[in-house]
Amino acid sequence: MIKFKILTAISLLLLSSTALSGGINVEKVSDHLHILSGKEYETNIGLIAIEGGLVLIDPMPGNTQLSQLNSKIRSISEKPITFILNTHAHSDHSGGNEFFKKQGGKLVESTSNLDGFAHIKVKSHSAIDNIYYFEKSNTIFVGDVFDTSWHPTFYAGGTKGFNEAIDAILNLGDDQTLIVPGHGAPASKLSLLEFRKNTLEWINKIRELQQKGWDVERIMGDTQAKDILEKFNMNNESPFLPYKAFKRFIERTISVIENEKGM
Ligand SMILES: [Zn+2]
Structure with a gap:
């Protein structure tokens, strides 16, 4: 309701x-x-x-x-x-x-x-x-x-x-x-909750791949990471992110993860 x-x-x-x-x-x-x-x-x-x-x-x-x-x-x-x-x-x-x-x-x-x-x-x-x-x-x-x-x-x-x-x-x-x-x-608010869920899922996935020793290029090719990214593509744009923006998003997520290590 x-x-x-x-x-x-x-x-x-x-x-x-x-x-x-x-x-x-x-x-x-x-x-x-x-x-x-x-x-x-x-x-x-x-x-x-x-x-x-x-x-x-x-x-x-x-x-x-x-x-x-x-x-x-x-x-x-x-x-x-x-x-x-x-x-x-x-x-x-x-x-x-x-x-x-x-x-x-x-x-x-x-x-x-x-x-x-x-x-x-x-x-x-x-x-x-x-x-x-x-x-x-x-x-x-x-x-x-x-x-x-x-x-x-x-x-x-x-x-x-x-x-x-x-x-x-x-x-x-x-x-x-x-x-x-x-x-x-x-x-x-339901969309906001969904956005939070997808964001946390994204951070966890990048952390997992980074812990496996994957570099940014390899993470960019990961199907699961790409699937999570696609959840933010609310306007169904194709492609959603230009190459540079996708790369940068992963790099910046990694720096957040690095900062949070040991916290
Ligand atoms: Zn703005």
């Missing part, structure tokens, strides 16, 4: 998506919350209406994209942008800060002055990952702790930080909560 409800909520969300226009995709989650994404970085940008203004989460960079984003925002609401939040410091999530600061937006990390928001800090994708929960629309912005269009990137926090981050996200909201990843389609 719960699963059915979540799927219904997500299909409704997809139905309410508007077609790409001006290179910016818009999904209306509720009267108070829109999710926008640009073609170039496909960063999920939150636009939340609060009393007297708008909160903008993760404005992406790029001059042309930013003016398109701005006109898209203006077509949704006439309210001024009052606050800017970043899930983390990487430029695909923060590159538009200056542009919107010039329009009066105030960049804040804590949401203590914002009614209806919860904020927690975790360390998984980067040294500081901010998780923002907007209660009114039952939606959590989790940045790149979670990704539905790419492989996991848990390099800053390792296995421990990743698990703690996922637990912290699962503790917010309820079974209907919408989870907005840094990139890729918004998903449910």
